[in-house]
Amino acid sequence: MTDTTPADVGFAPPAEVEEVELYHAKSWxxxxxxxxxxxxxxxxxxxxxxxxGMVGLVLSWLMRLQLGFPETFSFIDAADYYQFITMHGxxxxxxLLTALFLGGFxxxxxxxxxxxxDMVFPYMNMLSYWVYLLxxxxxxxxxxxxxxxTGAGWTLYPPQSILPGTPGHEWGxxxxxxxxxxxxxxxxxxxxxxxxxxLQARTRGMTLMRLPLTxxxxxxxxxxxxxxxxxxxxxxxxxxxxxxxxxxxxxxxIVLMGESLDYGGGTPILFQHLFWFFxxxxxxxxxxxxxxxxxxxxxxxxxxxxxxxxxxVWALIAIGGLSFVVWAHHMYVxxxxxxxxxxxxxxxxxxxxxxxxxxxxxxxxxxxxxxxxTIPMLFAIGFIFTFINGGITGLFLGNVVVDVPLSxxxxxxxxxxxxxxxxxxxxxxxxxxxWYPKITGRMLNETLGQFHFWITFVGAYSIFFPLxxxxxxxxxxxxxxxxxxxxxxxxxxxxxxxxTVVTLIVGxxxxxxxxxxxxxxxxxxxxGDNPWQAxxxxxxxxxxxxxxxxxxxxxxxxxxxxxxxxxxxxxxxFIPQNKAPDETTGRSEPT
Amino acid sequence: xxIIDKLMVKPWIADQGALEEQNGFAQPAKKIALWIFxxxxxxxxxxxxxxxxxxxxxxxxxxxxxxxxxxxNTALLIVSSVALQWARVSAxxxxxxxxxxxxxxxxxxxLAFLAGQYVAWQQLIALGYFASSNPANAFYYLLTxxxxxxxxxxxxxxxxxxxxxxxxxxxxxxxxxxxxxxxYWHFLLLVWLILFGLLLAT
Numbered sequence: 001m002t003d004t005t006p007a008d009v010g011f012a013p014p015a016e017v018e019e020v021e022l023y024h025a026k027s028w029x030x031x032x033x034x035x036x037x038x039x040x041x042x043x044x045x046x047x048x049x050x051x052x053g054m055v056g057l058v059l060s061w062l063m064r065l066q067l068g069f070p071e072t073f074s075f076i077d078a079a080d081y082y083q084f085i086t087m088h089g090x091x092x093x094x095x096l097l098t099a100l101f102l103g104g105f106x107x108x109x110x111x112x113x114x115x116x117x118d119m120v121f122p123y124m125n126m127l128s129y130w131v132y133l134l135x136x137x138x139x140x141x142x143x144x145x146x147x148x149x150t151g152a153g154w155t156l157y158p159p160q161s162i163l164p165g166t167p168g169h170e171w172g173x174x175x176x177x178x179x180x181x182x183x184x185x186x187x188x189x190x191x192x193x194x195x196x197x198x199l200q201a202r203t204r205g206m207t208l209m210r211l212p213l214t215x216x217x218x219x220x221x222x223x224x225x226x227x228x229x230x231x232x233x234x235x236x237x238x239x240x241x242x243x244x245x246x247x248x249x250x251x252x253x254i255v256l257m258g259e260s261l262d263y264g265g266g267t268p269i270l271f272q273h274l275f276w277f278f279x280x281x282x283x284x285x286x287x288x289x290x291x292x293x294x295x296x297x298x299x300x301x302x303x304x305x306x307x308x309x310x311x312x313v314w315a316l317i318a319i320g321g322l323s324f325v326v327w328a329h330h331m332y333v334x335x336x337x338x339x340x341x342x343x344x345x346x347x348x349x350x351x352x353x354x355x356x357x358x359x360x361x362x363x364x365x366x367x368x369x370x371x372x373x374t375i376p377m378l379f380a381i382g383f384i385f386t387f388i389n390g391g392i393t394g395l396f397l398g399n400v401v402v403d404v405p406l407s408x409x410x411x412x413x414x415x416x417x418x419x420x421x422x423x424x425x426x427x428x429x430x431x432x433x434x435w436y437p438k439i440t441g442r443m444l445n446e447t448l449g450q451f452h453f454w455i456t457f458v459g460a461y462s463i464f465f466p467l468x469x470x471x472x473x474x475x476x477x478x479x480x481x482x483x484x485x486x487x488x489x490x491x492x493x494x495x496x497x498x499x500t501v502v503t504l505i506v507g508x509x510x511x512x513x514x515x516x517x518x519x520x521x522x523x524x525x526x527x528g529d530n531p532w533q534a535x536x537x538x539x540x541x542x543x544x545x546x547x548x549x550x551x552x553x554x555x556x557x558x559x560x561x562x563x564x565x566x567x568x569x570x571x572x573x574f575i576p577q578n579k580a581p582d583e584t585t586g587r588s589e590p591t
Numbered sequence: 592x593x594i595i596d597k598l599m600v601k602p603w604i605a606d607q608g609a610l611e612e613q614n615g616f617a618q619p620a621k622k623i624a625l626w627i628f629x630x631x632x633x634x635x636x637x638x639x640x641x642x643x644x645x646x647x648x649x650x651x652x653x654x655x656x657x658x659x660x661x662x663x664n665t666a667l668l669i670v671s672s673v674a675l676q677w678a679r680v681s682a683x684x685x686x687x688x689x690x691x692x693x694x695x696x697x698x699x700x701x702l703a704f705l706a707g708q709y710v711a712w713q714q715l716i717a718l719g720y721f722a723s724s725n726p727a728n729a730f731y732y733l734l735t736x737x738x739x740x741x742x743x744x745x746x747x748x749x750x751x752x753x754x755x756x757x758x759x760x761x762x763x764x765x766x767x768x769x770x771x772x773x774x775y776w777h778f779l780l781l782v783w784l785i786l787f788g789l790l791l792a793t
Binding site for chain 2: 208230
C-alpha cells in the first residue's frame with residue numbers, strides 16, 4: 001500500500017461510464033404518474049408502502065384492544081383477530097419494510113450516491129412500482145371478498161391455511177398468494193435494476209470500497225432478496241395449487257367433520273422449509289439496509305469516519321451469506337429431525353459474530369466523535385440500543401432448549417418486534433429526517449421531531465419490554481383470549497392493558513410526524529444543498545431537490561471515500577467525495 | 592483486480608482505487624442483468640427440484656408415463672437453440688441473411704416445442720394422469736408449465752427483435768439482443784434437459 005502525492009491523481013482519463021440517454025418526460029402524466037425517474041418512483045414506492053403500513057398500524061391497535069381488554073369489544077371476534085394478525089404481519093414485513101427500504105430508499109439513494117443519472121433500466125423500474133401497487137391493491141381487495149382476508153397467520157402454514165375453519169379460506173388466501181407472487185415479480189424487476197446499477201453505473205473514481213455503506217447495505221440486501229424470494233414463490237405457487245386444483249404438495253390426508261377430504265400424502269413441513277428459506281433471509285433483507293443507513297447517519301452526525309469501514313463491508317457480506325443457512329431455527333418445534341436443531345443453532349450463533357462486530361463499530365464511531373444530537377442522530381442511537389436488545393434475545397431463542405418452551409409465547413413476539421420491527425423503523429425515521437431536506441429542499445421541524453422521537457422510543461420500550469416478561473410467565477402468542485389459567489397471574493392482565501394504552505398513544509403520536517412532513521413542505525426552513533455538511537454525492541448536487549438527471553451537465557468525479565470527516569489539517573470538518581486532492585490541504589488517516 | 596483485491600482496498604488511503612480503474616464489468620448492462628436473472632431462475636428451479644425430491648420420498652408417489660412425444664419436443668428445443676446460436680454468430684459477422692433465418696427458425700421451433708408440450712399434456716390427461724390425482728403428475732404440469740412460461744417470455748423479446756429486424760433495422764442494432772436471446776435459450780434448454788432427465792429417472 002503505497003502513498004502518492006496528490007499530483008499523481010491530477011490526471012483523469014476519459015470517462016469509462018458512458019453518458020446514458022435519459023428518458024425525457026413529455027407530459028405531466030409521464031413526469032409524475034408513469035414516471036421513469038428513479039426519484040419519482042422512490043416517492044411513489046414510499047408513499048404506497050407508508051399508506052399500507054398505516055393499515056398495518058391500525059390492525060395492531062385492534063389486536064391490542066382485544067388483548068388488553070378481552071370481552072369488551074363486540075366488533076372483534078376470534079376470526080377477526082386472526083385476520084388482524086395475518087394481515088398485520090404480512091403488511092409490515094413485506095409490503096412496508098421491504099418495499100420502503102429497497103423500492104423507496106434504494107431508488108432514491110442508489111443513483112444519487114453512486115453518481116449516476118438514473119437507474120440503468122428506467123422503464124423496468126417504472127414497471128416494478130406498478131406491479132407492486134397492483135400487489136398491494138389485490139391484498140387490500142381481500143377485505144372486500146366473501147369471508148374476508150386470510151387468517152392463517154403470516155406464515156400461511158398448511159394445512160390449516162386452506163381448510164374450512166380458518167377465516168378467509170375461500171378467497172382471502174387466494175388473493176394473498178396471488179398478491180405475493182405479483183410482489184415477487186415486481187420486486188425482481190426492481191432488484192435487477194438496483195444490483196446492475198450499483199455494479200455498472202458508478203461514476204468515475206467510485207470504486208466498490210468508496211461506496212457509502214448505505215449503498216452497500218441496500219446492494220447486499222437486494223441480492224439476498226433476489227435469491228430468497230424464489231423460495232416464497234415456490235411455496236406460494238404450490239400452496240395455491242393445493243387450494244385451487246386440490247393437488248397434495250403439502251396436504252396430508254385429512255378427515256374433516258367425519259368426511260375425508262381429497263387430499264393425501266403431502267407434508268406440511270416441506271412448506272415450512274420453503275417458507276423459512278425465504279423467511280430468514282427476509283429478516284436481513286430488512287436489516288442490512290438499516291445497518292448501512294445507520295452507519296452513514298452515525299458517521300455524518302458524529303463528524304467522525306466510520307470505524308472499520310472494511311470490516312463493515314465484509315460483515316454485511318458475511319451476514320448475507322450466513323442468513324441462508326439458519327432458516328430452520330424457526331422450526332425447532334415443527335417436529336423435524338432433532339439433529340437439524342444442533343446444526344441450525346450453531347449457524348445461528350455464528351451469525352452473531354459479524355453482527356456484534358457491526359455494533360462495536362457503531363459504538364466506536366461515536367467514541368470521541370463530535371456528536372451532534374440532531375433528530376437523525378437520536379434515532380440512530382435509539383437503533384443501537386434497540387438492536388442490541390433484540391439481538392440478544394435472539395441469541396436466547398437460537399438455542400433449541402431455550403426456544404422450545406418460549407417458542408409459542410409473547411417472548412418471541414417481543415424479540416422479533418424489537419429486532420426487525422422497531423429497530424429498522426427507527427432507522428427509517430432517522431433516514432427520513434436526514435434526507436427529507438434533500439428530497440424537498442426544506443428542513444423538518446426540530447421540536448416536533450424531538451417529540452416524535454421520545455414518544456416513539458420510550459413508547460416502543462414500554463410496549464415490548466413487558467411482552468418479554470409476559471412471555472416468561474407463559475402468556476401464549478396467537479391466542480385470541482387466554483381466559484383463566486392456573487399459571488398466569490391476574491396481574492398479567494393489567495400489564496396487558498398498560499401495553500394496549502401505550503400502543504394507542506404511540507400510534508397517535510405518529511400523526512405529529514405526518515403533520516411535520518406536510519407542514520415542512522411549505523413552511524420548513526430552507527435547507528440549502530448540504531445542511532448536514534455531509535461528504536456523499538447526493539449532497540453535492542447543483543440543485544436541491546435534485547433535478548432530472550441528478551447532476552447538472554457533468555457527472556461528479558470521485559477522489560476519496562465517503563468518510564472524510566474531521567480530517568486533520570483540512571479547512572472544513574468534512575471533505576466531499578468529489579473534491580480533488582489539490583483542492584484541500586488535508587488528508588485522511590486510518591482509524 | 593479480482594473481486595477479492597477490490598474488497599481489500601483501504602479506501603481511506605488517498606490514491607487507492609484511482610480514477611484509471613474501470614468501474615463494473617466490461618459488458619453491456621443488459622448482459623449483466625440477464626446473468627443475474629438466470630441466477631434467480633436457477634434458484635427457482637433448484638428449489639422446485641429440491642421440493643420434488645423431498646415429496647418423492649413419501650409413500651403416495653406414483654411416477655407417470657413418459658410420452659414419446661417429449662423426445663421430439665427435446666429435439667425441437669435443441670434446434671431452436673442451435674438456430675439462435677447461428678443467428679448470434681451471423682450477427683457478429685454482420686451477415687443479415689444468416690441472422691434472419693436463424694431467428695425465424697428458432698422462433699418456429701420454439702413455437703412447435705410449446706405446441707408439442709401442450710399436446711403432451713393432453714395425452715397425459717387422456718391417460719388419466721390428473722394434477723390432483725398424484726403429486727408426481729402435479730409436479731410434471733407445474734414444472735413444464737413454468738418452463739413454458741419462461742420460454743413465452745423469451746418469445747416476447749424474440750418477437751420484438753425479429754420485428755425490428757424486418758422493419759429495416761441494421762444488424763448492429765439487434766446484435767446484443769440476439770446474443771442475450773441465444774444465452775437465454777441455451778439456459779432454458781439446459782433446464783429442460785434437467786427436467787426431462789428428472790422425469791425419465793423417477
